[in-house]
Amino acid sequence: MSVKPAEGTRSRDPEARKRKLIDAAIVSIGEIGYNDVTVDTISETAGISRGLIGHYFKGKDQLLLEAVKTVAAEIGASTRKAVSAAGEDAVARLYATARASFGKPAFTEAHACVWAALAGNAGWSPELTQLYHELWTGYREALARLFERAAQTRGIALDARLAALTFTHLIEGLWVGWVADSTEISRQRAESACLTYLDAIFKQP
Structure with a gap:
C-alpha cells in the first residue's frame, strides 16, 4: 500500500x-x-x-514520535469537534468524548496500531516516555475539569481526577485491546463500554 x-x-x-x-x-x-x-x-x-x-x-524511533504526534493531533481535532457540537452541558460533552474516541474519521485501525506501539514501547525510550506523559497529562486535566463540572451540575460527589484517569485508560485499554483482539473488542463494544462507565456515574436511580 x-x-x-x-x-x-x-x-x-x-x-x-x-x-x-x-x-x-x-x-x-x-x-x-x-x-x-x-x-x-x-x-x-x-x-x-x-x-x-x-x-x-534520525531513524525509526523518531518516525514513530512524529507518527504518534500526527495521530494524536488528528484524534484530538476530531474529539474537540464532537465535544463542541455537544453543546455546553458537561455530561453531554463527556458522552461525546467517548463516542469520538472510537469514531471515524480520526479513529482508524492504523491509528490504533500506532497508539498501541507507543504504549508498548514508551517504557524503554525516554523520548517516547516524555511524549506519552505530555499527551495524556493535558488530556486527563481537561477531562477532570469536565467530570468536575458534570458532577456539580448533577449534585454528585465525585473524585474528578480519579474519574478522568479511569476514563482515559479505559479508552486506551480498549484501543490496544482492539488491536490485539478485534474479534472480541469491536469498535461498537468499545464505545459501549465507555458509555456504560459514564452511565454508572451520571445515570443515578
Missing part, C-alpha cells in the same frame, strides 16, 4: 515529502506492526528513496 502526497503539494516539496514519510510510517505500523517496520519498509511504502529519510528523521 502506498501513500500519496497530500493534494495540492509537489513531490519535491520538503514538507510534503516529510508528511509522506509520516503517513507511510502510520500505514506500515498498521499493516505489519511496529517491531517489523524498518526504514526500508517505510521508504517503500512512501515511494521515497531510503537515503532521503535521513534528511528528515
Whole structure:
C-alpha cells in the first residue's frame, strides 16, 4: 500500500515529502506492526528513496514520535469537534468524548496500531516516555475539569481526577485491546463500554 502526497503539494516539496514519510510510517505500523517496520519498509511504502529519510528523521524511533504526534493531533481535532457540537452541558460533552474516541474519521485501525506501539514501547525510550506523559497529562486535566463540572451540575460527589484517569485508560485499554483482539473488542463494544462507565456515574436511580 502506498501513500500519496497530500493534494495540492509537489513531490519535491520538503514538507510534503516529510508528511509522506509520516503517513507511510502510520500505514506500515498498521499493516505489519511496529517491531517489523524498518526504514526500508517505510521508504517503500512512501515511494521515497531510503537515503532521503535521513534528511528528515534520525531513524525509526523518531518516525514513530512524529507518527504518534500526527495521530494524536488528528484524534484530538476530531474529539474537540464532537465535544463542541455537544453543546455546553458537561455530561453531554463527556458522552461525546467517548463516542469520538472510537469514531471515524480520526479513529482508524492504523491509528490504533500506532497508539498501541507507543504504549508498548514508551517504557524503554525516554523520548517516547516524555511524549506519552505530555499527551495524556493535558488530556486527563481537561477531562477532570469536565467530570468536575458534570458532577456539580448533577449534585454528585465525585473524585474528578480519579474519574478522568479511569476514563482515559479505559479508552486506551480498549484501543490496544482492539488491536490485539478485534474479534472480541469491536469498535461498537468499545464505545459501549465507555458509555456504560459514564452511565454508572451520571445515570443515578
